[in-house]
Amino acid sequence: DSHRKKVSGDYEALDDRLKTLPDQLSYDIMVPFGPLAFMPGKLVHTNEVTVLLGDNWFTKCSAKQAQKIVDHRMKCESLFDLTSVVCSFASLTSTILLFPKKDVNISCLFQNFILFFFSLFRLSDNGDMNGEDTSSSSSEEEKEADATTPVNGLSLKPGWSSLPSSTAPLRQDRKEEEDFEEEEEEANCLPTIYFSHTVEPKKVRINTGKNTTLKFSERKEQKEHSKRKKKNGHNNGHAHHELHKITTPADIYRLFVDVKNGEPIPRKSILKSRSRENSVCSDTSESSAADFEERRMMGRSFSHDEATHSDTSDGITEEDSPTAVLLQPPSRFEAFSGTVIEKDPMPSAVPHLTISPPALPTILERKQEEVAPDVAPPQQAPKRVSKFKAARLQQK
C-alpha cells in the first residue's frame, strides 16, 4: 500500500512537471555529463515529450497529451503491480545543438544520453519503484518531468541540479558492472603471466587454462619469507630487490642462492639444497634405510597435502611457462622421489614446506633451520629426526 502511495505521489509530481514545463521556451540548466561532471546547457523544445507506454513502446507527444496519458495511468494503476514508467525527454538533437559553452562531439553526447536512458531502463526492469525514480530522474536528466524531487512549481533549476546526484550512482553502478565484467573477461584469456614491478606484488596473477589464478607474487613472497627465516635476513634486501627484478626464469634461480663463506653460490637445482646434502649425509649414519623410506612417504604426503591445501598447485600444474615449472614441486616431487631417495629425500620435501606453510608448521621451521648454511648440521640431526617423526605421528 505504501508502495502504491509512492507511485501515485510520483505520478502527481510528474503531472505538475508536465504542467509547468512548457511555461518557458527554454531553460538554462546544468547537464550531467558522465558520473562526475556537469555541463551548462539548455533545455529546449519543452513541449515535446517522449512517453513510454509500456512493453518497449514509445510515443512523442505534446506535454498536454502526456498529461492525458498520466491521468489514464493513474486510473489504471490499481490493475497492475509493475507500474509502467512514464519516461519522457525532450527531443535530443535540438538540445545537443544548443550547448553554447563547449565544443562537444555531438555523437558522443548523444550516446551519453542514450546510455543514461537505457541504464535507467535496466534498473526499471529490476524494480518498479526504482525504475520509476530513476527513469523519472533520467527524464529530468533529459530535462523533463521530475517525479522524484519534492520541488514542484516554477523553480526548475534546483530540481535539475539535485537530479544528477541520483543518476550519478546509477552510472557508477553500471560502470562497476562493466569493470567487473572486464575483469572476468580477463580471467578467461589465454594463460599469461603478469609480473608487476610495483609496490603491491599481489597484483600479479597467473591465469591458467582452467581459470584458476595463481597469485604468483604471493607465493614468491611466501618463499621469500621462509627464506628470510632460514637465512636470518641474509638475503632480505637482496631478495626484495630480486623480487622486483624478475623478468626471466633465470632471475628466479638467482633468488635461490646459497650463501657460503660470505659469497652467494648459485644452485644448480632449486629443489635441492647443498646444505641439506651435508646434513643428510650426517643423518645416514644414524638412520636406517627404513627411515629414508618413511621420509620419502612423508615427502609424498607433503606433496599430497600441498595439492589439497593450496589451490595454487592446481594452477601450477597447468602452467606451461618455465617459471611455473620451478614453482611446481608437488608434481615434480613424484619424479624426483625415485632418484632422490638414495641420497636426499629431504630436499625435495623442503620446497613443499616452504610453499605450504600452514600444513606442518613445526617441520617447516625445522627444515628452514636445516637449509640455513650457518646452522651446524650435526647439532640439528637428532632434533630433526625426532621432529620429523613427531610430525609424521601428527599426520597419522
Next chain:
Amino acid sequence: MAEAIQKKLKAEVEKYAQMQKEVSKSMSARQKLETQLTENNIVKEELDLLDSSNTVYKLIGPVLVKQDLDEAKATVAKRLEYINGEIQRYETLLKDMEKKSEQHREVLSSLQQEFQKAQGLAVGKV
C-alpha cells in the same frame, strides 16, 4: 515388509515433490503472462488516446525505431492475443498437474496407512 513400504513411500514422496515443483513453475510463468497482459492492455488504451500526429517508437535493443501508429496498434493487439493464448495453455497445464498431484497424494496417504499397519504388526510381533 515395512521396509519395502517405506521405500515405496519415499519414492512416492519424491515424485510428489517433483510434481509440486513443476506446478509452481507453471504458476510463476502464468503470473508473468498476467502482468504482460495488463501491460499490453494499457499500452493499447494509450495508443488509442493518441492520434496520428504523434510518432510512435519501438525500443529494439539500444535503438528506438520509428513505427507507424496503426502498425503499432496492430502489433500490440496481436501480442495481446498471443498472451491470452499462452495463458489459456498454462491454465490447462496447471489443471492437469493439479489432478495428477491429487492422485499422488491419495497414493501417498494409502501407502502411509499401510506402512503404519505394517509397523504396528512388527511391533506386535516383537
